[in-house]
Amino acid sequence: MPGYAGQYKIVDSDTAWQDVQIPLMSGRDLGTLDISxxxxxxxxxxxxxxxxxxxDMVNMxxxxxxxxxxxxxxYARWYTISQNDAGKTMTVNLPENAxxxxxxxxxxxxxxxxxGNQTVKLPENGKVVYIGEAPGDCFTITTK
Structure with a gap:
């Protein structure tokens, strides 16, 4: 439908929101998409x-x-796995609560x-995400 992305009404180049209100629900669970x-x-x-x-993901x-x-x-840090690294194993030293x-x-x-924190084989055309608890959390990664 022109002017919509799925069920979201396009407001401008960076925003879309749901403009449907279901009776008795008062618009509950409606969302807004914001691009920044x-x-x-x-x-x-x-x-x-x-x-x-x-x-915007770079190779790990x-x-x-x-x-x-x-x-x-x-924010979590996302990386792509290059073709040269597919099939290698990765070991990660995790910070606390990461x-x-x-x-x-x-x-x-x-x-x-x-x-559990184990060695993992990197898949072809894969991605890796590192999820920390707070800014400054540091992961040490060894790939062989």
């Missing part, structure tokens, strides 16, 4: 969640004692909160 650019990267916010644009550095630090905005997850092209294949 922070430090040259595009983010989408909706219902308390923040998503990074895939085009795969080597001994690589460092990933949660920045001042506190986690990481590995995704293949379709779904999450490993999540340290569920699986």
């Amino acid at each position: 650019n922070i430090d040259g990267k595009e983010y989408l916010s909706n219902a308390g969640s923040i998503f990074i644009s895939e085009k 550095y795969a080597g001994d004692n690589a460092i990933c630090t949660i920045q001042e905005n506190g 986690s990481f997850a590995v995704y293949d092209e379709e779904s999450c294949v490993y999540y340290s909160t569920v699986n």
Whole structure:
């Protein structure tokens, strides 16, 4: 439908909101999509969640004692897995109350909160996310 993205009415180039109110529900559970650019990267916010644009993910550095630090905005850090690194194994030294997850092209294949902090094989065309509790949390990653 022109002027809509799914069920969201496009308000301007950075905002879309749901403009339907169901009787007796008073518009409960309706959301707003907000697009913002922070430090040259595009983010989408909706219902308390923040998503990074895939085009703004960079390849993860795969080597001994690589460092990933949660920045001042506190957002999780997303990386793509290069073709050269697919099939390698990754070990992560986690900060307290932090986690990481590995995704293949379709779904999450490993999540340290569920699986425990173990060595994980990096999938082809995959992604990795490091999730800290606070800015400054530092992950040490070794890939072999």
